[in-house]
Amino acid sequence: MPVEPPIELPRTLAEAYALLAAEPLTPIAGGTDLMVQITGELGPPPDRMLDLSRLDELRGVALDGGTLVLGARTTFAEIRRSALIREHLPALVEAAATIGAAQIQNRATIGGNAVNASPAGDSLPILLAADAALVAGGAGGERDIAATEFWTAYRTTALAPGELLLRIRIPVVTGREVRFRKVGTRRAQAISKVVMALAWHDGGPAARWTNVRLALGSVADRPIRATATEAVLENAAPVAETADRAAATLAAEIHPIDDVRSTADYRRVVAARVLHRLIRDAGGW
């Protein structure tokens, strides 16, 4: 039987901060990652826990000026249903539909995906490609952490002791396009072998791309931006020659590993192919 660590049940964020300031606690949101860890098969189970399910301050999706704001406890099912996200960041809705299956999407949260910090987290490349800011809060106040600064090492985030991830802020940019592609063994219940998000500013037909962002998961110890490949795509038109150069640059830029799910070679080849295909689809050739 799995262990049953003691768990605190705060009713307000202030209560949660006070508990976290007093001792190290592992927060639990939807539990789809943490409830696997309590079996003890993946490593030592958490010692003491903090339930987030009563904290309404962590829920909700809103448009705040030009920024999409998602509470950390927003589930992937809620993301799929959200009219705001469908309108302003449909790639995130697409990503949410690839996560697990209905049973997982109804419980798993975007905040949990970020804080669990798996290198294969499916929503994380979108946060990187869309220039998201992750808002951390604690007894000392709130602060924004850019997505590019959030994942600092393997399964490690920039959250300080006593801090919770409160919400994720994603700028809504007119003319920005975002594309998402996940490659896994199956269409559901699959951890990705390669997961990619590509964003650019679309200046119209035959225009060159600007503000290009290319983010990938499952090819490093954390989700990454492929900045050398971004440089190839910046100010380039989405034609075959660009796609060929970008794909080759990406294959050289990433250094994936062999693991239980895939090999380094497969990841390099497939990442390059997926990028090539995304550019081709965008370019309409």
Add this chain to the structure above:
Amino acid sequence: MTAFRFLVNGEPVEVDVPGMRRLLDVLREDLGLTGTKEGCGEGECGACTVILDGQVVDACLVPICQVDGGFVRTVEGLAHGPGEARRLDELQAAFLETGGAQCGICTPGMLMAARAYLDAGGGPDEGAIREAIAGNLCRCTGYTKIVEAIELAAGGGR
């Protein structure tokens, strides 16, 4: 230990257990409702699927402290009617009709996933049905008869 109160198949229950006990274990061990099965214990197989507050979830991944005040439906709650007049619901009848069960271990989870799909207005659309049960693995049937059963219950022909 804390007391957690919630509804199971419409009946109020109270359990005095650690907050991190899995809903699956509360159902099977504390409440004696063994219809919900454990297949993998890690949210991959769907054998433990129940409906919590109207949504399908894997009971092996839900800590009981998060069920407080909630409404759980399990396979035991599908059949309706009192005592001698108890009848299988149309999904259960359809599974019998099409032969949608072999060993039966996935069946409670399949029924609950299908129940939630139909309750949300799902129809006899094979693609939508397959997506609705994408979180439920079956090692015996190859899924065909299961999909046919759900189509039948959704009002589709055989």
